[in-house]
Amino acid sequence: MSPQRPSQKKTHITKMSLPTRVYFFSLLATVNSELSKCQSVKDFLTHFDETTFATSTSFANCDTLFDSPDPKLIKNYRKLSPEKNHDPRDYDYVIVDHDYDDFTKTIANLMSEDNLNVHGKYLVVVEAANLSQIASYFRFLWKRDVYNVVVATDDSFYTWYPYDSCRDVRVTPANFTHGFSDKIPQKLHCPVRINWSRSSINVKDPSNRTDPGIFILYANELSNVMGAPFEYTEGKTDLTRTMLREPEFNFTRAMEAEDAAVFIGGFGYFQGQFVDQSLFSTHVSSDDTVLLLPPRKITPKWREFFKFTPPTAILLICTLFLWGLAIRTSTNKSLVRCFFLSYRILIQMCVPKHPDKPHQRVFLFSALVFAMLVDSFYLSVLNGVFTKPNYEPKIATVEDFASSDTPLRCNPLLTDQVDDDLKNLLLRKITPTYTRGVQLLTEFFDDADYAVVLTSLHLHYVKNPQNVEKIKVRVGVFVSGYHSKRTFQMTTSYKAFLVRPRFHLKTKIDAHIREIQEKGLGSKFNTISSLYLNKRVVKEKDAVRIVDLDDLSGVFVLLMVGCALSVVVFLVEVKQSFVKLTVASDLSVNTIFDANFVNVKRH
Known part of the structure; x- marks a missing residue:
């Protein structure tokens, strides 16, 4: 029995209809005509509207180039005038x-002319x-954001396509029908x-x-709208610090x-460093004007914060103890009674007359020293930390500052860089109306004991006067030459x-x-x-330990009432000449008045 052959299916070839035949023949003829049409440089030049020939060597053996459509412009950078x-x-x-090498020179000359x-x-x-x-030619132009390039050699034409991998050049033979198609990645x-x-x-x-941050929110929104992935990198060079440090800094070349x-970042104008705004997109950028107010007066207010330093607190407690x-x-006497007497000495801190006995003089001297320490404590430590300063309590907005008689010291160069409304405000010529809705000042300093006036119509106050020099490094604020305590100083920074x-x-x-910005997302x-x-x-090391008296208002009121009553009682005793220091009586020491009575009896 012969083996059975596998069954074979019959293949039926369907004949193409006449319209289909005509379509395929016309398509093949079109492809053949395009292939034969673009076999030379002259055929490539038919795709150009306005042609410019550029070289750093010569146009020898390139006679066919001059058959391109008019108008033509020739640039020979080897013979070009300076x-x-x-x-x-x-x-x-x-x-x-x-x-x-000649190619790179030509591109450099074209870029210097912005062409x-x-x-x-x-x-x-x-x-x-x-x-x-x-491939090196394509990569060189890629770094300069030039994409529609075809390289012609003696034997063929080459182009490249950037869609496969980012920042990688894949050289392929030129597609004659699409040699100069837009190779900018449309899908990003x-x-x-x-x-x-x-x-x-x-x-x-x-x-x-x-x-x-504000600009990061802008960039994220751009990424969502454009469908482009954004990659954040701090780079090898801090462009902000480099710009502030080097007078001749080419920002474009650094990018x-x-x-x-x-x-995205910030710059300072204090060294005269400016970025050419005509070259960059600066729609979100703005000029920041910073007014540094003088330090606070050291006149204490009872509703301000207490800042207890460890040495002062230890000295106070140890003295009473x-x-x-x-x-x-x-x-x-009991220990509680003794501490109460010590507190009473703290309240009185004086004796009616000059003491005669040595131990009384020692007592007076110690009381005076303690009074000086307490006075120093109140003048230096009992000071506003985060509250409004005492010297200008009425200034709460920029308009208040404009209408006040507080002098302003400002560099005219910096004044020219700010917005016209803010400039008129600073010069107190008019009261501006903020119609743009753009905050010209958004910098918030947290390292200096100076107040900062912002165009957001608020005053912000900061701490730690010993760190005022850090501002120069962080945001480029020029603070040297600050002398007058009643003078405002202005500088600008650039976001x-x-x-x-x-x-x-x-x-x-x-x-x-x-x-x-038109949608209002910028303000958001x-x-x-x-x-x-x-x-x-x-940070823990930079934290300021303070006691908020608003949280301890009851204790504070009792303390103030007790001090007031002690002072009243003391004044009444002095007026009636019945003052006897309780400490002196407890120590069985004659008071000043007893000494006076003894002297009278002797006479």
Whole structure:
């Protein structure tokens, strides 16, 4: 029995209809015509509208280039005069160079003239090169945000496609029908790198989801709207500190070196460092004006905080304790009674007449020393820490400051940099109306014993006068030369949300930022970041131990009433000449009045 063959299915070939045949034949003819049409540089140039030829060597053996459509512009940077001519028009370029070094010189000259169009088309004509050398041309233009590039060699044309992996060049033979298609990643697979530095409430911490800072909230909103992943990196160089430290600092070049598309942070104007706002996106940035008020007067108020330092508290307790023990040793009174007598001495702190006996003089001297210590304690420690200062209690808003007669010392250069409304306010010419809704001052200093006037129409007060020099490093506030105690001083700082000038998404980011502000989200971001100012974490070593008298109002009232009654009783005793120090009687020592009576009897 012969083996059975596997059953085979019959394949039926369906004949194409006549319209289908016509379609496929026309499609094949179109492809063949395009392939034959774009086999030369001359055919490539038909895709250009306005062509500019640029080189750093010569145009020798490139006669076919001059058959391109008019108008043509020729730039030979080898023979170009030193004067650079800036042309505002955006051209499509044909770059002809012998090697990579000449190519980089040509690109550098184009960038110096601001003529390297990000969205332009570039045909790079070079001599024979391998794929790795051709890839270097694409990478060099990638770093300068130029994407629509075709490299022509002696034998073929090459292009690249950035969609597979970010910041990686894959060189492929040019698709003749789409050689200059828009290669900018439309779906934004590549993350946008953001270089950031801390700046008060503007940039706190990108990893903090609750309170990252105003500009981080802006960036997160941009990422959601554009569908682009944002990558936060602090970079190898702190651009803020470098800018404040180096007089000649090229900020754009530094961003390119860090491969950062966006920078967020803050700058100070106190060294005259300015960022060219015409090149960057600065829609969120603003000029901050800071008014440093003089230190508080040391006139205490009873409703202010008590700040007990350890030495003062130990001295007070030890003095009362030693006096109580001295009374206890010399008398048979109870220990509680002895401490009460010591407290009474603290209240009186004086004797009616000059003592005659040595032990009375010692007692008077110790009382005077203790009075001096207590006086020093009240003048130095009993001082406002977080409450309003005593010297200008009526100034609570910027308008109050404008209408007051408090002198203002301000550098004219800094005045020119602020907003017109704020400038008029500072010069007390008019009372402005804030119609923009933009806070010109949002910096909150927490390291100096100076008050800071903000255009949010509030006064904020801070602590620790010994740390005032730290402001110069942190936010660039110039505090040297501060002499007058009744003078206000002004300086400015700069909050930056900067997009690299040549970044291909710069136009989109600018438009989305305007939309965010028009929707009112900017004010919402400011409010969110400002809510956490009073909830900041204070390190244990920097914490100030204070006693809030509002929480101990009952104890404070009893203490004040007791002191007042003790003073009244003491004055009545002095007036009636019946003063006898209880301590002297308990020590069986004649008082000053007993000594006077003895002297009278002797006479």
